[in-house]
Amino acid sequence: MLLHQLFEQSVQRAPDKVALVADGRRHTYAELDAQATALAAVLQQRGLQRGDRVATFLDNGVEAVVSIYAALKCGAVFMPINPLTKQDKLAYMLNDARTSVLIAHAPLQSEFEGALAQNQSLHACLVVGSDDGLPPSDARCLPYSSSAGTASFEVPATIDQDLAGLIYTSGSTGDPKGVMLTHLNMVSAARSISSYLAMQPDDTVICVLPLAFDYGLYQVLMSFLVGATLVLERSFSFPVKVLETMAREKVTIFPGVPTVFSLLMNLKTLRDHPLPALRKITNTAAALSEEHIRQLRSIFPQTQLYSMYGLTECKRVTYLPPEQLDIRPTSVGRGMPNEEVWLVDAAGQRLPNGSTGELVIRGSNVMRGYWEKPAQTAERLKPGPIPGELILHSGDIFRTDDEGWLYFVARKDDIIKSRGEKVSPREVENVLYGMPGVLEAAVVGVPDPVLGEAVKAFVTLKAGVTLTEREVIKYCLSKLESFMAPKYVAFVAELPKTDTGKIKKTGLA
Amino acid sequence: MSDIKSQVRTYIVDNFIMGSTGSQFKDGDSFMEKHIIDSTGFLELVTYLEETYNFVVADEEMVPENLDSLNAIDAYVSRKKAA
Numbered sequence: 001m002l003l004h005q006l007f008e009q010s011v012q013r014a015p016d017k018v019a020l021v022a023d024g025r026r027h028t029y030a031e032l033d034a035q036a037t038a039l040a041a042v043l044q045q046r047g048l049q050r051g052d053r054v055a056t057f058l059d060n061g062v063e064a065v066v067s068i069y070a071a072l073k074c075g076a077v078f079m080p081i082n083p084l085t086k087q088d089k090l091a092y093m094l095n096d097a098r099t100s101v102l103i104a105h106a107p108l109q110s111e112f113e114g115a116l117a118q119n120q121s122l123h124a125c126l127v128v129g130s131d132d133g134l135p136p137s138d139a140r141c142l143p144y145s146s147s148a149g150t151a152s153f154e155v156p157a158t159i160d161q162d163l164a165g166l167i168y169t170s171g172s173t174g175d176p177k178g179v180m181l182t183h184l185n186m187v188s189a190a191r192s193i194s195s196y197l198a199m200q201p202d203d204t205v206i207c208v209l210p211l212a213f214d215y216g217l218y219q220v221l222m223s224f225l226v227g228a229t230l231v232l233e234r235s236f237s238f239p240v241k242v243l244e245t246m247a248r249e250k251v252t253i254f255p256g257v258p259t260v261f262s263l264l265m266n267l268k269t270l271r272d273h274p275l276p277a278l279r280k281i282t283n284t285a286a287a288l289s290e291e292h293i294r295q296l297r298s299i300f301p302q303t304q305l306y307s308m309y310g311l312t313e314c315k316r317v318t319y320l321p322p323e324q325l326d327i328r329p330t331s332v333g334r335g336m337p338n339e340e341v342w343l344v345d346a347a348g349q350r351l352p353n354g355s356t357g358e359l360v361i362r363g364s365n366v367m368r369g370y371w372e373k374p375a376q377t378a379e380r381l382k383p384g385p386i387p388g389e390l391i392l393h394s395g396d397i398f399r400t401d402d403e404g405w406l407y408f409v410a411r412k413d414d415i416i417k418s419r420g421e422k423v424s425p426r427e428v429e430n431v432l433y434g435m436p437g438v439l440e441a442a443v444v445g446v447p448d449p450v451l452g453e454a455v456k457a458f459v460t461l462k463a464g465v466t467l468t469e470r471e472v473i474k475y476c477l478s479k480l481e482s483f484m485a486p487k488y489v490a491f492v493a494e495l496p497k498t499d500t501g502k503i504k505k506t507g508l509a
Numbered sequence: 510m511s512d513i514k515s516q517v518r519t520y521i522v523d524n525f526i527m528g529s530t531g532s533q534f535k536d537g538d539s540f541m542e543k544h545i546i547d548s549t550g551f552l553e554l555v556t557y558l559e560e561t562y563n564f565v566v567a568d569e570e571m572v573p574e575n576l577d578s579l580n581a582i583d584a585y586v587s588r589k590k591a592a
Contacts, residue, residue: 059542084544107542237541237548238576240568263548269568419549450549470523477525482547 002183003164003221004072006190008033010227014201019224021249022062022232029227032066039070041153043101046124050075050156053097053166056212057081057090057104057112060232063128063144064211065220067103075156076100077163079178082212084481087114089176093168094119097178097371103144106130113137160184166371167214169312170484172413174426178371179312186221188364189315192336194222196319197253197280197306203228204277205253206246208236208260213421214312215284219255236260243273250277254303257285257420258292262450265295275300282306284316285420286452287408290329297325307332309408313380314366314392317341317359318406331405332398339363341406343398348382356399356409361392414505416445416453421483423455425505428486431479432457435472437465442495442503443486457486458508460494467491513562513583520557521579525550536579551576558582564589 007029010019015030027035048054054071056078058064064080071078079097081090083105090111094102098121104112106129116125116138128144160183168176199205205223207230209216223230231249233242236256246254256264261283264270281296281303288296288307296305304322309332311317318341320333335341342350343357351357362384369377384391397409416423425443432441440460445453457476461467469489476485496504514536525546540546546554554576555566575585 084547108544234541235548237546237551238572240571241573259549263552266552267568450552474523482544482550 001187002072002158002160003186003190004036004069006187006221007069007224010224014227017201017227018229020062020065020230020232022060022065023234025062027062029224032062032069035062035066036069036073037153038151039066040073041151043070043074043076043124044153045151046101048074048076048100050158051162052076052100053079054101054103055079055081055094055097055099057083057085057102057108058128058211059083059105060207060211060216060234061128062232063103063105065230065232068211068217068220071101072164073153073155075158075162077166079166079168080212080217081168082210082481083108084483085111086479086481087111088118088479089481091115091118093176093178094122096176097121097166100124101126103128116140158183160187163368165217167217167312170415170422170424170427171376172415172424172426173376174424174430176424176427177373177376180368180371181315182368185365185367186315188338190218190221190225192338192363192365193218193316193319194226195337196321197222197282199223199226199228199253201227203252203279204231204249205229205255206231206233206242206249206251207255208233208242209255209257210235214315215255215257215310218315236263239263239267240269240273243267243270243275246275246278247273251275252277252279253282254278254280255282255284258283258288258452259419259450261288261292261296265292265299266450270299276302278303280304280306282308284308284310286417287330287332293325293329309333309406311394311396312367313394314339314361314363316365317361317394320405324405328401328405328407331401331407334405335361335363339365343400344393351400353400353404354402356397358412359394359396359398359406361394362389366390366392414444416443416455418445418448418451418453418455419483420452421481423484428455428457428476428480428484431476432459432472434479435467435475437462437467438472440495440503442505442508444505444508446488446509448487451483451487454487455484456488456490456509458490458492458495460492511583511587513586514579516561517558517582517586518579520561521545521554524553524557534579536583538579539573539577541573541577558586562586562590564592 011029011033019029020027102125126144164183165181207219308319318333340362381390428443448454
């Protein structure tokens with residue numbers, strides 16, 4: 001089974017059912033499918049072939065959804081890029097993946113134009129919302145709306161071992177890595193998650209997470225797998241608006257990350273929005289505090305709350321069945337259906353219940369590796385119990401209780417989780433070292449009630465230079481996604497060093 | 510330009526996302542669409558408005574019609590100050 005075939009089956013079953021509500025418009029399954037096929041035909045006509053990469057640089061909206069399925073129909077690999085990405089990193093990803101087609105939103109022109117200037121692999125850039133004038137600077141740009149052509153479409157010979165998605169994730173080395181996911185990987189993950197959530201065709205799912213974030217993306221994949229309705233919001237910037245939409249659309253499933261729930265509970269009038277249709281709240285990316293769990297359950301007593309843990313490299317690892325929440329509120333649960341997880345010691349030996357060690361994952365959802373990074377792939381994918389198979393070493397340390405329920409302990413690397421997004425301290429430090437006047441920099445995460453962790457930079461300056469905290473933050477904002485920029489900057493006379501002269505971060509906070 | 514607009518513009522330029530292009534944005538530009546302010550940024554903007562203009566932003570007033578451009582903020586703050 002191919003990833004887009006899960007969608008096409010739902011199209012067959014209920015063509016006239018509303019699949020997507022976005023920007024106040026309703027789209028049936030048949031309409032979305034027709035749009036995706038029309039775009040696929042145009043992409044094929046422009047030379048897109050099986051295995052080629054199609055990047056999307058889009059805010060949440062119907063085009064982001066249609067583009068994913070159009071790429072898949074062509075046998076191409078979709079590559080969702082966070083619209084907060086700045087031009088140099090965008091160029092890095094487009095070049096690294098040798099992307100053939102970019103589909104981008106016109107308001108992001110300043111970033112993608114700069115990236116286009118640094119790229120030769122793209123042969124087309126479809127611009128969404130460019131009706132009031134297309135950026136003339138690059139001949140490869142053409143309006144997305146012109147894709148409503150009548151070109152004929154040829155179904156490629158895709159199999160489930162082919163790549164479906166390439167999702168870039170921050171790594172401790174500083175360079176983002178492309179996580180290669182096959183059709184089999186994504187179909188398996190979508191099926192397992194939607195089955196333990198018991199998603200049904202009569203569900204209405206709200207998605208406030210960006211589709212470039214994998215749990216946002218899976219709201220599309222899973223809603224369309226079960227034939228449900230997806231309500232796609234641009235963001236969670238205006239929570240009251242989202243709550244009104246949820247009430248109007250009778251939303252039954254509300255997926256989020258801790259920052260979304262923090263913004264929600266920040267509302268003084270939250271109890272005026274009872275949401276009687278809501279049945280399930282799911283949380284991922286980082287743990288909800290026990291206080292937030294208590295509040296959510298008191299405000300939405302009719303809902304089941306799912307605590308979950310995952311990583312892009314295999315999508316989902318564990319979930320805690322809601323009935324376990326009172327018994328073990330801080331556990332992230334156990335492996336999901338059709339997946340095996342266990343803990344290993346430093347030598348890779350399996351550990352019994354009641355131990356602490358690195359979590360490893362075995363299942364059809366485990367990635368194929370990092371795009372053209374064999375050494376980093378080998379650190380994460382290691383031989384498993386059956387000859388030829390590879391299991392994923394998560395890099396995260398967990399402990400198990402006597403019954404095998406899992407509790408997060410720490411990461412093995414120094415990645416920061418802010419707003420549910422991964423932040424590589426190295427990537428931020430690289431930007432800081434590029435700032436005129438900065439001599440040395442060290443970046444750490446510090447606890448933050450809304451963000452989970454906030455990014456904090458310790459900086460030493462070159463002699464005679466003065467900089468303000470604001471200047472440093474603004475410089476970072478011009479180079480990095482907003483969630484990666486430091487919230488705090490501390491200027492210090494010197495940074496602690498090891499005997500070999502390496503900056504030592506222990507104790508910095 | 511009104512005082513409110515220029516004050517809030519300065520605050521936004523000093524505190525928010527300017528991308529690679531610098532601080533040019535028009536009074537009518539949507540902060541959300543142009544990625545000038547993100548979801549947690551709007552929360553900071555609300556706190557700034559409350560502290561600077563000395564009124565309370567009610568939950569139901571935290572909507573794009575009041576907050577998503579300089580023009581919208583100008584109209585909203587003027588209305589609140591007159592109330």
